Structure formats: structure tokens, C-alpha cells
Amino acid sequence: MAEARAAGLKLRAEGGLLHVRGPLALEPIVRRLFQAKIEVLAALQDEQKFAITPSRPCRLCDGHYFWSRAGGAAICSRCHPCPSPDLVAEEFTITATPSKEVNRLLERFGWEPA
Numbered sequence: 528m529a530e531a532r533a534a535g536l537k538l539r540a541e542g543g544l545l546h547v548r549g550p551l552a553l554e555p556i557v558r559r560l561f562q563a564k565i566e567v568l569a570a571l572q573d574e575q576k577f578a579i580t581p582s583r584p585c586r587l588c589d590g591h592y593f594w595s596r597a598g599g600a601a602i603c604s605r606c607h608p609c610p611s612p613d614l615v616a617e618e619f620t621i622t623a624t625p626s627k628e629v630n631r632l633l634e635r636f637g638w639e640p641a
């Protein structure tokens with residue numbers, strides 16, 4: 528996968544299908560990718576999941592609830608409530624990150640923000 532990207536191929540997993548875009552000259556690499564399709568798909572899905580999961584509260588409202596469309600980025604539930612439950616592919620709740628208030632208290636008492 529790293530080799531394919533270095534060569535200029537774009538990889539994307541969507542609905543169980545592997546999408547590869549790039550110059551035709553790279554076809555040998557593409558063939559190898561499709562031979563390992565299951566593994567490549569799993570790795571891509573992990574990456575995408577990691578990429579779209581918010582790691583901190585909304586920077587506008589400090590909200591801890593997010594939702595996303597299939598394959599989309601996380602959207603703050605308070606700033607941009609989902610218009611229809613059908614659109615929600617995933618919901619996220621951030622619990623590990625302390626709120627601004629907690630961070631302020633921690634700072635006041637000499638704790639480093641986690």
C-alpha cells in the first residue's frame with residue numbers, strides 16, 4: 528500500500544469495494560493490490576475510521592457528540608444536527624477528553640492537560 532501511494536495511486540475503500548485511481552502505467556502495482564484486496568480493504572477501513580473519528584471536542588461549541596455520513600467526516604451534533612436519522616452512519620461520543628472547564632481547573636491547580 529505504501530508503495531502504491533508513493534507511486535501516485537489513490538486508494539479508497541467504499542461499501543466493501545476497493546477503488547484505485549492512478550496512471551495506467553502503474554497497472555502491475557494495481558494488480559498486486561487487488562490480489563491482496565481483503566487485506567488492503569481492511570487496512571483502508573481502519574485508516575478511514577481513524578481519520579474521521581474526532582479526537583477532541585468541537586472547537587466551536589465544545590460539544591462531545593458527533594455524527595457522520597457513510598465515509599464522511601465527523602460532524603458536531605450541536606452545531607450541525609443531523610437532518611435525518613437515515614443519514615447517520617456512525618455516532619461518536621468523546622468522553623476521554625476533559626472539557627474546557629475541567630482543563631481550566633487542572634491548569635489552575637498545576638496539572639498538565641491530558
Ligand SMILES: [Zn+2]
Pocket residue numbers: 585586587588589590603604605606607
Ligand atoms: Zn459544535
